[in-house]
Amino acid sequence: MSLTRRGFLVALPLFLAACSTRTAPTTDSGSAVLNAYAAIPHPEFPLPALNARMIQPHLRRQEVDYDTxxxxxTLVVDTPSKYLYYVLGEGRAMRYGIGVGREGLALRGNAYVGRKAEWPGWTPTANMLRRDPEANGPYRNGVPGGLNNPLGARALYLYRGGRDTMFRIHGTNQPQSIGLAMSSGCVRMLNHDVIDLYERVPSGARVVVIQA
Incomplete structure (x- = not known):
């Protein structure tokens, strides 16, 4: 498996919060959708435009009705539906399509955003090195941030009780993985979407996971 297909894995106790939801998408105009995924300039890592027409409409970033x-x-990770909601209040939320962990490896339990990083570096965890030393061994000393880094443009580091869970909500350079359960545990987002979320979410924000 390629470097960009790797995620993070750590055993966490299951603790689910009740959440009653009703969602209905807001219809975006074609120009609004294209603008949401336009090129983003950067002195080192300019992000090219993403062809939004290649993303299934329900997985595109959009504001929706959300009763909760x-x-x-609050960030709500709806693992079965492959959505992440950022609660706006007054019955509304920003909804993003996500990629989640393979069966048995998906993020479980509530957490909070312990820290944030732009164009983060990546180092495989000890579990990843043990599980697949051939694929991850060459990167044991870490990979610098950039367009080819598996954490993408931004990362939200999830903590519990003051300790890093080793799970992240992060970007990806594999947009085709959004809507699928194929990572080793982390929550993947389109780079354009994780940049949008990053600007909205402060450190300390609560993260709630809905599990099947």
Missing amino acids: SHAKG
């Missing part, structure tokens, strides 16, 4: 008891500013 969770407070404004």
